[in-house]
Amino acid sequence: xxxxxxxxxxxxxxxxxxxxxxxxxxxxxxxxxxxxxxxxxxxxxxxxxxxxxxxxxxxxxxxxxxxxxxxxxxxxxxxxxxxxxxxxxxxxxxxxxxxxxxxxxxxxxxxxxxxxxxxxxxxxxxxxxxxxxxxxxxxxxxxxxxxxxxxxxxxxxxxxxxxxxxxxxxxxxxxxxxxxxxxxxxxxxxxxxxxxxxxxxxxxxxxxxxxxxxxxxxxxxxxxxxxxxxxxxxxxxxxxxxxxxxxxxxxxxxxxxxxxxxxxxxxxxxxxxxxxxxxxxxxxxxxxxxxxxxxxxxxxxxxxxxxxxxxxxxxxxxxxxxx
Amino acid sequence: xxxxxxxxxxxxxxxxxxxxxxxxxxxxxxxxxxxxxxxxxxxxxxxxxxxxxxxxxxxxxxxxxxxxxxxxxxxxxxxxxxxxxxxxxxxxxxxxxxxxxxxxxxxxxxxxxxxxx
Numbered sequence: 001x002x003x004x005x006x007x008x009x010x011x012x013x014x015x016x017x018x019x020x021x022x023x024x025x026x027x028x029x030x031x032x033x034x035x036x037x038x039x040x041x042x043x044x045x046x047x048x049x050x051x052x053x054x055x056x057x058x059x060x061x062x063x064x065x066x067x068x069x070x071x072x073x074x075x076x077x078x079x080x081x082x083x084x085x086x087x088x089x090x091x092x093x094x095x096x097x098x099x100x101x102x103x104x105x106x107x108x109x110x111x112x113x114x115x116x117x118x119x120x121x122x123x124x125x126x127x128x129x130x131x132x133x134x135x136x137x138x139x140x141x142x143x144x145x146x147x148x149x150x151x152x153x154x155x156x157x158x159x160x161x162x163x164x165x166x167x168x169x170x171x172x173x174x175x176x177x178x179x180x181x182x183x184x185x186x187x188x189x190x191x192x193x194x195x196x197x198x199x200x201x202x203x204x205x206x207x208x209x210x211x212x213x214x215x216x217x218x219x220x221x222x223x224x225x226x227x228x229x230x231x232x233x234x235x236x237x238x239x240x241x242x243x244x245x246x247x248x249x250x251x252x253x254x255x256x257x258x259x260x261x262x263x264x265x266x267x268x269x270x271x272x273x274x275x276x277x278x279x280x281x282x283x284x285x286x287x288x289x290x291x292x293x294x295x296x297x298x299x300x301x302x303x304x305x306x307x308x309x310x311x312x313x314x315x316x317x318x319x320x321x322x323x
Numbered sequence: 324x325x326x327x328x329x330x331x332x333x334x335x336x337x338x339x340x341x342x343x344x345x346x347x348x349x350x351x352x353x354x355x356x357x358x359x360x361x362x363x364x365x366x367x368x369x370x371x372x373x374x375x376x377x378x379x380x381x382x383x384x385x386x387x388x389x390x391x392x393x394x395x396x397x398x399x400x401x402x403x404x405x406x407x408x409x410x411x412x413x414x415x416x417x418x419x420x421x422x423x424x425x426x427x428x429x430x431x432x433x434x435x436x437x438x439x440x
Contacts, residue, residue, distance in 0.1 A: 076390075078390040078409070079390075080390065113392070114392060114406065114408060115406070141429045141430070142392070142429075145392065145405075145406035145429070146405050146406055184428055184429070184431040185431055186398050186424065186425075186426035186431050186434050187426065187431060187432065187434050188431045188432075189431070189432075227432070228368070228432060229430055229431060229432035284367075285367055285369075286367035286368035286369060287368055288367045288368060288389060288390055288391060289390050289391070
C-alpha cells in the first residue's frame with residue numbers, strides 16, 4: 001500500500017463521523033486476553049473477554065459465536081511478562097466462563113516466540129482445556145523463523161493451501177485465513193503476494209453478496225502505523241474483492257493492543273496479546289514490549305477502555321451493546 | 324668523551340624512533356577500524372549505527388540486545404543470519420567493496436547498511 005493510501009485511510013474522515021487521526025488514535029485501548037465474537041443478523045459484534053460480566057446471555061445470542069486470541073508468544077520470558085503460560089491460561093479460563101460455548105477459536109498468530117517445537121507444544125497443551133477442540137491458526141512472523149513456516153504448516157495447516165492460507169464456511173458465514181508474514185521486503189510492510197491474492201479473488205467469487213465474510217490474518221490488513229510496519233503492503237487489493245459484500249469483518253493481531261475501525265462495509269478489529277502489551281503507535285521510539293510492574297501487567301492485559309466508543313456511531317457499531 | 328656523546332645521541336635517537344614508532348602505530352590503529360566501529364547493536368527495533376563504513380576484509384559483528392528476535396539479511400542475499408534471540412550474535416566478513424543494504428526480514432521497516440571501501 002502506498003503512503004498516499006495510508007494517509008487516506010487514517011487521516012481522512014470518510015464517513016464524516018468525526019473520527020480523524022487524532023480521534024482514531026485515542027480510540028485504541030488495552031483490551032482483554034481475547035475477544036468473544038457473535039454473528040447476529042449478519043453483523044459481527046466483538047466483546048473483550050476481560051469484560052466477561054458484560055457478556056450476558058442476551059449478548060451471546062446469535063447465529064454463531066467464536067473466540068479470537070492472539071500473540072501468545074510462548075517462550076517469551078523477559079521483563080514485560082516472565083510468565084506467558086499463566087496469562088494464556090487466564091485467557092482459557094475466561095473462554096470457559098462464557099455462557100455460550102464458542103463454535104471454535106481463532107488464533108491470529110505469534111503462537112510461539114521463537115518457532116520452537118516445545119513452544120508450540122505448550123500452547124496446544126494449554127488450549128486443550130478450552131471448551132472447543134476446534135482451533136484455527138494463522139502464522140505470525142515469530143512462527144515461521146528459520147524454516148519458512150514448514151513446521152507451523154505441518155502442525156496447524158491441516159487442509160490449508162501450500163502457502164498456508166485457507167477458507168471455510170460455518171453456519172452461513174465465510175471465513176478466510178490469510179498469511180501475510182512471508183517474503184517481507186526491505187522497508188516494507190506485511191505481504192500477501194500475488195498467488196494468495198489470486199486464490200482469494202477466486203475463493204469469494206461464488207459467494208452471494210449477502211454472505212457475511214470474516215477475514216483473519218496476523219499483521220493488520222489496514223495501515224495502523226506505517227513507521228512501525230503495522231500494515232500490509234497489498235491489503236487494498238485483497239479488500240477490493242470484498243467490496244460487494246454487505247458485511248465484512250477483518251480480525252488481526254500483531255500490535256498487542258485492541259483497535260477498531262469501520263471503513264465502508266468493513267469493520268476492522270485487532271486483538272490484544274495474551275503475553276505482553278506494546279505501545280500505542282508513535283508513543284515510543286520503537287514498538288518493543290512495554291515493561292510494567294508485575295502487579296500491573298494483568299490489569300494492562302485485561303483492561304478495556306471503551307468509553308470513547310460510546311456515542312461515536314461509526315465505531316459504536318461494534319461495541320454498541322457494551323454501554 | 325666522544326664515544327659517550329655518541330652513545331647519548333644514539334640513545335636519544337632510539338628513544339625518538341620509539342616515540343615516532345609508537346605514534347605511527349597508534350595512528351595506524353586509528354586508520355583501520357577500531358573494533359567498536361565494526362559492532363552493530365540491534366535494539367528496540369533498530370540497527371545502530373545505521374551505517375558503518377569499513378575497509379575490505381572487515382568483519383562486522385551484530386548483537387541483538389532487544390527483547391524480540393531479529394534477523395540480519397542483505398537485500399542482495401549475500402548474507403543472511405538465522406533469527407537472533409536476545410544476546411545472540413552474527414558476524415560477516417566483507418571481502419568486496421560496495422554498499423550492502425540489509426534489513427530484518429521479520430520487521431522489514433528495520434533497515435541499515437554497511438559501506439565497504
